Amino acid sequence: MSGKHPLYQIMQRLPGTCQVCGRWPSMPVCTTCETRHAPPAPRCPTCARRLPPGSAHCGACLTQSAGGGPTYLHALVAAVDYAYPWDGLIARFKFRGEPGWAGPLATLMLRQPGGRELLGTCDVMVPVPVTASRLAERGYNQSWELIKALRRQAPDTRALALADALVRIGNAPDQHPLPREQRLRNLQGSFVTHPQHVARLRKTHVLLVDDVSTTGTTLNAAAQALLQAGAGRVSALVLARTSVH
Incomplete structure (x- = not known):
């Protein structure tokens, strides 16, 4: 239904x-x-990893920034840790054909610090795309289902939702078990901006939405493609953040 x-x-x-x-x-x-x-927890504004008391950024992001590593995301907000019980519910939502979980999970994203604020300041909402083969297998993109649920629950948002602003090309292997360096290699050139939407993205604040962030490489690769197309700033809102960096 x-x-x-x-x-x-x-x-x-x-x-x-x-x-x-x-x-x-x-x-x-x-x-x-x-x-x-899902208790509110202080998180790194760059990667959404949990922070120890008194810290403003996690050590990994500080090290990367000091080394001059590229970061294309302006901010990343995560609602929960990728752990019990959320990992099991995400699996049902993502892999077991239960898109109805988008509603309850979107509620969780809006209740956590920073979620509703990002939704209120962005101009465009864009889902992280899946490959054509994965879309055919699942029948839906879970990130787009989250965007639709977020908009239903925050009807006052002025953001334009674009389902196909980003296109994923190729069929890179699953990212979850791979180290960060291999993830980066897999995702180089994996995202392109749909020509039809380039004008709508120019100089806007784009909010990327996804279900899980592990190392941030997927989000950064998607953000890079949006910035190259002329977006003014790219932030991201995800449901869960893993403990891996």
Whole structure:
């Protein structure tokens, strides 16, 4: 059933069983589980990694900045750590044909510090694209589903949502098990801006949306392509950040 269907939207608001603790009645994730497993936490504004007390940036980003390494993202905000129970729910959303999770997960993204602020300051929202073969396999791009859910829950946003502003070319292997250096090599030239949208992106603040950030290489590669097309600034909002850097 389409996410735009009135019956689907009603069903999304009806109580059911919490998919983490099993409590009933509840929304898909109950308030107790959300409070327990998604507490606000200080994060590095560059990579969204958790920060130790008193730190403004993580050590890895400070080292990279001191070494002159390229960073194309202006800011990166993550709602939660990629850990229990979110890793399992993301797997259901991403790999098991359950796009309805976009709504509850988008709610989580908006409730965490910085999420709603980014949504309010961006001009354009762009999903991180998947390859054509992966899209055919899944039937949807989970990042685009998140954008649609974010816009439904923040209807006052003025941002333009462009599903195909970025195109992913080639079929690089899955990034998850690879070290950072190999990720960078895999993603060089993997993203291009759709010619139809270049004029709409020029001098804008673009917000990239994705489900998970591991090392930030995918987001930086996508941001680089947008900046090369004339975007003025690129930030990113993701649901989860892994502990890997």
